[in-house]
Amino acid sequence: MSGGESGVGETYSSGSTVEGRRFSWLLDPKLITVALVSLAVVFLGGLVQVSFGAYSMTITEAWFAVFNPDVLFNTQAWNGFLFGGELPDMSQESLIAWNIRLPRVFVAILVGMNLGFSGAIFQAVTRNELASPFILGVSSGAGLMILLTLVVFGSLTAFLPLIASVGGGVAFLVVYLIAWKNGTSPVRLVLAGVIVGTVLGSLQTGIFFFADDIGVVQSAIAWTTGSLTGTDWQQVRIALPWTVVAVGLAVVGSRQCNVLLLGEQTAKSLGMSIERVRFALSGVAVLAAAASIAVAGIVSFVGLIVPHIVRNMVGSDYKKLIVGCVFVGPALMVAADVGARLALNPVQIPVGIVTGLIGGIYFLYLMKKKENLGEI
Amino acid sequence: MANTPQAAETSEQETDRAQEIPTGMTTSSGLTGEELVIGYPSADDPVIERETITAKPGAVTALIGPNGSGKSTLLKGLANQLAPEAGSVLIDGKDIHSLGGKELAKRLGLLSQESTAPDSLTVEDLVMHGRYPHRGFFESVTDADHRAVERAIDLSGCSHLREREVGSLSGGQKQLAWIAMTLAQETDVLLLDEPTTFLDLHHQLEVMEIVETLRDESEITIVVVLHDIEQAARHADYMVALRDGEIQARGPPEEVVTEKLLAQVFGIEAEVKPTGRGPQITPIRAIHEGSDER
Secondary structure (H helix, E strand, O other): OHHHHHHHHHHHHHHOOOOOOOOHHHHOHHHHHHHHHHHHHHHHHHHHHHHOOOOOOOHHHHHHHHOOHHHHOOHHHHHHHHHOOOOOOOOHHHHHHHHHHHHHHHHHHHHHHHHHHHHHHHHHHOOOOOOOOOOOOHHHHHHHHHHHHHHHOHHHHHHHHHHHHHHHHHHHHHHHHHHOOOOOOHHHHHHHHHHHHHHHHHHHHHHHOOOOOHHHHHHHHHHHHOOOOOOOHHHHHHHHHHHHHHHHHHHHOHHHHHHHOOOHHHHHHOOOOHHHHHHHHHHHHHHHHHHHHHHHOOOOOHHHHHHHHHHHHHOOOHHHHHHHHHHHHHHHHHHHHHHHHHOOOOOOOOHHHHHHHHHHHHHHHHHHHOOOOOOO | OOOOHHHHHHHHHHHHHHHHOOOOOOOOOOEEEEEEEEOOOOOOOOOEEEEEEEEOOOOEEEEEOOOOOOHHHHHHHHOOOOOOOEEEEEEOOEEHHHOOHHHHHHHEEEEOOOOOOOOOOEHHHHHHHOOHHHOOOOOOOOHHHHHHHHHHHHHOOOHHHOOOEHHHOOHHHHHHHHHHHHHHOOOOEEEEEOOOOOOOHHHHHHHHHHHHHHHHHHOOEEEEEOOOHHHHHHHOOEEEEEEOOEEEEEEOHHHHOOHHHHHHHHOEEEEEEEEOOEEEEEEEEEOOHHHOOO
């Protein structure tokens, strides 16, 4: 029996494209290209971000500041960055690069990553290509809490990231409750999201009327359009653990996404407990969205276009799609933030404005090019 | 491979048994729906009211009836896609409600009427999804999975399509791919909802040949909803005719397909002639409601 078995195994591994090995799908040339190009964009964008600013460095100076071995291989420095300990002495260039400019790049990477795969998951859950991380009420819940905190409960501003994420999560649960009637369906979920979004959006606009200080309004706009201005290692420390958890869960859940794409009937007849899987996957996506809201506010369009771009390049297999989003999301976000920070130098605009512009143009291009948009 | 050696061995033995033992009641599973009341949550009145249906083990049972007669609803009830309001569905004497989702999916496969898949999915990957109920949450693809996929692709005759993307296939080829996916589940009971509707004749025959092969070689119990009465009479061992959610007749084709039944169930006047390949039905005219005395 065992002899026969190994014989059979051999014929399959040589005769078919699906390998028995677990990670062989990662070796897809398209996926590798996507990852490498994305890494290059992130790297170049990061280098530009480090070089330019109020304290200008040449590219080579920036290069040496970033790859300063005294920082790169210094455990005390990393302890300071990642756990908030005291920083060791370093050159001024390295201090600016590592303590002011690079953290912003890292936050952009984490935010782009989270929004990218979060959008991909929501598109599988709702079976709609036009779904985004903010489709199920997350952004409106977070936005309302941001405004309430800034305008009404000014003393709680220190907890803004936490409050915003909790607001997003609660709004998501409310959407689910509204959508539930003998189970949910993609359409009911999306409609419930629209209802909650509309009501909470009105409340947000209402609260703007009560803001008497232009500074508060600007701060509120920065949070509700998404901004990376002033982010540092503190934000990296907030987002990193949740990102790691969410990425892990998303990769594990990718096969469930694939089966969901076969339609509810088929998924059910294959023995999937659809409601449980759908809720769990949404939970992972909300976690990722909340982590990004906590550090950057509500950055629109990234979660919508990143899965699109990746799907066009590697296909709709979620195992590849999620991994692709983990690379392309950061590339888009870092590139957009270069524009947000340097385009109107010395004025910095919220990065959400840049992603909105990029997103709008991308969709215009997509509409001209593709016949049917919407269903995956 | 995340399987423990023992687990791998048992699942292998099971596959072997299903493949090797040619006949006998022990390998085929019967499917019985008892006193089923099935309806949709959105409608008040149930579609099926207190009907009992038995699919003989290792045989092909065809459900026929006019549009809206409840044949697809009955099939969905048997497959647990619609939870019956009353009554129970038994597989091997066990209530399917007592089986978990995956446990049921290992015993009972369903080919739905409308199936959608992402266009860029390859046939082989689609068929691999049929292994879903056999795989644990973290489990990777095992040799048993590969064998099942291989066998399913072979049986459904789509080995020439395995690398193709689903979006590039014709309607008939798509149906073969979906049948292969259902076969990869390796169930003892297979429910097919109008598998030949909208297909060209070649693919219709191909699908029915697969159904017969499954019955003859694998002793699978098959319940199939068919639109074409002649086709049902020719390929099925038993037929069940429905109208307005009620079973009007059941039995071997020659007993069910009669001129009287065609008038009663389908509202047509027709001539039925027995031939070597099942009865030949020549529809003559529709019986209109007003003149209908039966």
